[in-house]
Amino acid sequence: MSFTLYDKLWNEHLVETDDTSESLIYIDRHYLHEVTSPQAFEGLRHKKIKPWRLDANVATPDHNVPTDRGNGFDVSSIQDDVAKIQVVELDKNCQSFGIHQFDITSNKQGIVHVMGPELGYTLPGMTIVCGDSHTSTHGAFGCLAMGIGTSEVEHVLATQCLKITKLKNMQVNFDGMPQKGVGSKDIILHLIKLIGTAGGTGHAIEFSGSYISSASMESRMTICNMAIEAGAKVGLTGVDSITLDYVKNHSNLSDEMFNKASEYWQTLKSDPDATFDKSISIDVSKIKPQVTWGTSPEMTIDFDAEIPNQEDVDEASYENLLLAKTYMGLDESKTLQDLSFDRIFIGSCTNSRIEDLRDAASVIQGKKVSPDITEAIVVPGSGMVKAQAEEEGLDKIFIDAGFLWRDPGCSMCLGMNPDQLKPYERCASTSNRNFEGRQGHLGRTHLMSPMMAALTAINGKITDPSL
């Protein structure tokens, strides 16, 4: 019998299947943040239940923390009273239930999906959940990782299990080597353009192929992160020596424990003759830098292509196209290169890791942010990324060019903190969602790679990153 990686992980964690095809799956790691947890803790209190297993949980505030905190900042310094309530509530809940938290004053605090792997809380072969759809990120470690709703957060806290239905298997092969100026963000945006935001619905997508085998863990995480934008709540890649090296450097398992675990971890890949319900192969050497033009991540084009018109889409999609073009203010523009940008955001759980900051810094050294840009911000994904970047002098490159160098958090990815777009402002963003109002009321978001966003800051416009 041959199995896909997803099948193996499923079988390994299966506690029980009932006759209606729902199953109880054991959860190894549960990440919590301030936005989707308060109602879950409230539920536990109401039912007078204690968390099932404390050491499976790790919490940090990330969604609405300010990112210009500086030294001496603590929770009482948060200006927005409503945001403060949630951060305080997480402190209180973690304290009273005994859950380990990296709080707002910790130098390890960060976006939960950036922080978790760096601290070794994400280990291969785990089931990982969090009340956040981008939990798919952790699939890069050969984990079964997925976002859940708040009722499920309560359920996992109370029972250490999730009651779910098995997904189908989908395989995406990325083969070949990308051109200069093209990275993992372009590759995943390209896939979403191709299969659509519902292309992976009901499936776990395993990413494989020669590109993936040679990609860094950071690149794999960017790709698995946006599996959800392709409709799949699970994205994953098999374990190899790149995975094991990362885990060795980031976890504090003893050598003995690491070696013991490695034996098992090396089995975490799909069997060569495993069958998938769907499969697609993409030659990444043909992919150009990608930028979104509309209000859904599938509304993506090559950076130098024409923005689609009525003639380019079928009748059923015409209404969607029109709504998106109007919202984005594209009536007069033929290509993305015609547009003038107002803000630049380099950050989010998609692109705020050290490699992303290195990529962005590499194209701005000695240059200045265009005077047309109102504000360009760099928000490292975690305290560790920030410290590493400062050690490498990247902060200086950004600051010298005129970027603002911030403290870790989700920031302008969703604008729950003060980092928001004003109405009609156009933003070059390295985040993962370009939905209407995502970065601020009536704001206009164009998703792209860190390198492309950095170049857009310098030129005020979209330009060719391979030059």
Added chain:
Amino acid sequence: MTNSIITGIVATFDRDNIDTDQIIPTEYLKSIKKFGFGDFLFDGWRYLDEGKLDMTSDDRSKNNDFILNKEPYTNSTILLTRDNFGCGSSREHAVWALRDFGFKSVIASSFGDIFYNNCFKNSVLPIVLTKEEINHLFKICSTSPTSLEIDLVNKNIKCDDEFSYFFDVKESLLDRIINNLDDVDITLKHKSHIQAFEQKRRSQRPWLFDYSN
């Protein structure tokens, strides 16, 4: 008490990919409560001004062209839309907002996976129909206000005697809506199984336990 029949007016949203950020914008996720989100449902489309958590519908400047601001749709209980409804963020607040507004069912040709699951935890029934059936329903429901009757036990949707569509949904999920069951209570009945599983795991995969950094 059982919920075996849903009836009411259908509000139509002729759009694909309505994401949970549209269903309820980020601003309102700052609440730590589980109720009171109805006034913020489809906030960006429903109002002309920018809202805050402490506002109510009465404080706001309404977009009078928006369907939920028009009679009789202010009392809609069924939402009809197209592909991939509820994609995007996992926020359960999206379902809470639909529920608090009064929606009991959403009919679409497909749903975001996480949203679909969240619905069943809050007694909102997501129904998947084929694209042809959805087209047909749109024809009927967008011309004049239309009431549908959804029978959860027989799994069908009826409009007077004009038509009846069968829909498919997992029995166990449906059961939770019909009988108002709570997942935690159901799962804790299997406590000893979970404990046994955990014990085995602790001995086979010891690196997963008691880790800290």
